Amino acid sequence: MRTFLTLTLASGLALAQTGLPDSVLARLNTEERVRLSKTLTEFKPQEPYFQSLLAKSLIQKTRDTQDFRYLDRASRILQEVLAGDGTNYEALRLRSQIHLERHEFREAAGNARRLIEREPMDPYNYGALGDALIELGDDDAAGDAYQRMVNLSPDLSSYNRAAYYRFLLGDAPGAIEVMKRAVAAGSLAEPEPLAWCLAQLGDLYLKQGETRPAEAAFAEALRVFPNHQESLAGMGRAAAAQGRFDGAIDWMKRSVAAAPVIDHVALLADYYTAAGKKGEADKQWKLVEFLDKLAEANKQIHNRNLAMVYLNHDMHLEKALQLALRELEVRGDIYTWDAVAWAFHKNGKHLEAAEAMKKALRLGTADPMLQHHASVIQEFLPVGGSR
Secondary structure (H helix, E strand, O other): OOOHHHHHOHHHHHHHHHOHHHHHHHOHHHHHHHHHHHHHHOOOOOOOOHHHHHHHHHHHHHHOOOOOOOHHHHHHHHHHHHHHHHOHHHHHHHHHHHHHHHHHHHHEEEEEEEHHHHHHOHHHHHHHHHHOOOHHHOOHHHHHHHHHHHHHHHHHHHHHHHHHHHHHHOOOHHHHHHHHHHHHHHOOOOOOHHHOOOOOHHHHHHHHOOOOHHHHHHHHHHHHHOOOOOHHHHHHHHHOOOOHHHHHHHHHHHHHOOOHHHHHHHHHHHHHHOOOOOOHHHHHHHHHHHHHHHHHHHOOOOOOOHHHHHHOOOHHHHHHHHHHHHHHOOOHHHHHHHHHHHHHHHHOOHHEEEEHHOOOOOOOOOOHHHHHHHHHHHHOOOOOOOO
């Protein structure tokens, strides 16, 4: 790494013109990307390319750590770039990511549409637009955007989105086949995106109850990109699905060490409980409470994942309902409607739960969680199931 940095700094002026190859960046983990881009910005502070590279690395750091202070730093950097040149294309593209991370989906869609007008052949903008529209609940328009992305660039990134969309539409086997295309389109020269798609493939298998293929996908992801956080968690979930809770604990501990994602912390607590280790489970619940306070400090007034953790463990039910309803103010996708339905149910509002569940099931998504929630809610409805 030190040798690479020396070579990079020695050729800084050339890099300012040509940029770092994606294949080089993909070989670095997030922390290495942050250090490299920070060093480059110190070497040439006013170079927009280096500033955008740092902002992009900080956005990924936010995803890895769930610490939104990194996102705030990235946003400030992009504001500086755009203050100097309001037409800087890379900064504008990254602004779409900032909006998506902040759940500013309408702003993300608007930004993507403006960039499409400017560069209609750039597939990235259709992906960003589709991602925003999915979250807003505009499912058909999102599908059109994803199809346009696939048409322009049938590659790992577009196939990955197409697979997710197929899954949402209820075609789980088709989603698995398309995700395999995404994996086949990947390259060991860019291991992180490939690991992400393998983790998504593993998740699709798990949703179908196919634990062995799921484990194989997660293991391959860890082979191509060691310590991949989502794949570590996937191995834990696959082990738990087979009743191997000691193994599930080991895998999930590694995942939480890589990034304390609240869902995974709660799962680790569950695995400790299943293994009869209540003291260790209690420690994880304290971490959940800490992450809740951290989210509040970061002014996250909507947090669907935290709501679901509380709902699934009959904790803070009124707060969970408020979190889910606030989430509904900014996104209308099927999983937000599912969270709202489950929150209504847990708070004894079964008719409201049934109405929300209809919207969660609108696409016919073959997700066991949705089907379980719908079945439980149905049991609590009065005869006739409607008002």
